[in-house]
Amino acid sequence: MNYQQLTEGKRYQISALLAQGCSQAVIARTISVSASTVSRELQRNRTTDDEYQPAEAQQQCQSRRTGAAKYRIPVETIDFVELMLSQEWSPEQISAVSSRVDMPVSHEWIYQHVANDKAHGGKLYKSLRQGHKRYRKGKNSKRCVIPEPVSIDERPSIVGTRERFGDWEIDTVLGRQGTGAMVTIAERKSRFYLVKKVQAKTAAEVRDATIDMLKPYAAFVHTITADNGSEFVEHQAIANALDADIYFAHPYSSWERGLNESFNGLLRQYIPKGTDLRLVTDEDVLRAQTRLNERPRKCLDFKQPKAVFESLCQAA
DSSP states (O other): OOOOOOOHHHHHHHHHHHHTTOOHHHHHHHHTSOHHHHHHHHHHHBOTTSOBOHHHHHHHHHHHHHHHHHHHSOHHHHHHHHHHHHTTOOHHHHHHHHGGGTOOOOHHHHHHHHHHHHHTTOOGGGGSTTTTOOOOOSTTOOOOOOSSOOBGGGSOHHHHHTOSSOEEEEEEEEOSTTSOEEEEEEETTTOOEEEEEESSOOHHHHHHHHHHHHGGGGGGOOEEEEOSOGGGTTHHHHHHHHTOEEEEOOTTOGGGGHHHHHHHHHHTTTSOTTOOGGGOOHHHHHHHHHHHHTSOBGGGTTBOHHHHHHHHHHHO
């Protein structure tokens, strides 16, 4: 099995499996990575108390990546790139000229730099002829087009603070190919988690499951943040049914829905990756959801998400 970078969700799985006394080999098989990946993760990201904290491990990983990026591309080169972007040069033009002035940089890196800048509120993307959009040629480049999407950039800033009750994140979790999927939704403030099995990851199935899960709490649904998957093309129907606003994260930016990603990793303890979902009952799914909502969470001062959610509902 080849080495692969760990997601935040897998880091939470590692933490939970360590707490159960599982060996590194068992952990590796459970989360479908190599044993060396787990070993390297524990060596690099244990705390000074020799404990493994998934949230801290994720933060350390992101810090290392940021630091590495800074060293790969000199500051002088970045300044040159941004200057030329302000002159409305294309990334390809900048890349071609940069090598002639001893500041080589690929046009791919420039596009990524612009995307990262935009994700952090920057305006470099406005210098591109097609704004923040990037069109690639090739048979594998076709992507789903979400009708009238609203970017996470336009999402109210209060959502990011977790101060308001009623902001949710949504995702889907697949079973073994052709056996169905699960729609998962997490409330950001209370960390309350909902799961529902669907026969297939289609827009209609996901639409109906989402409305079914959130309808009882419609009064406490202000926003929903999703990824750009084709299963969310019916987002306008969901928004109308729940009287909520739906926002879409940037492509390949799972950290913008980090809470839901983390819970999906924990869900795998009960319904492992590759499970034939035809053999999983609705009762099994409800049992897993209940277990996760009744686990005390450190971020909630070791209160249970279910208890916090119910308290916030009563106070609202």
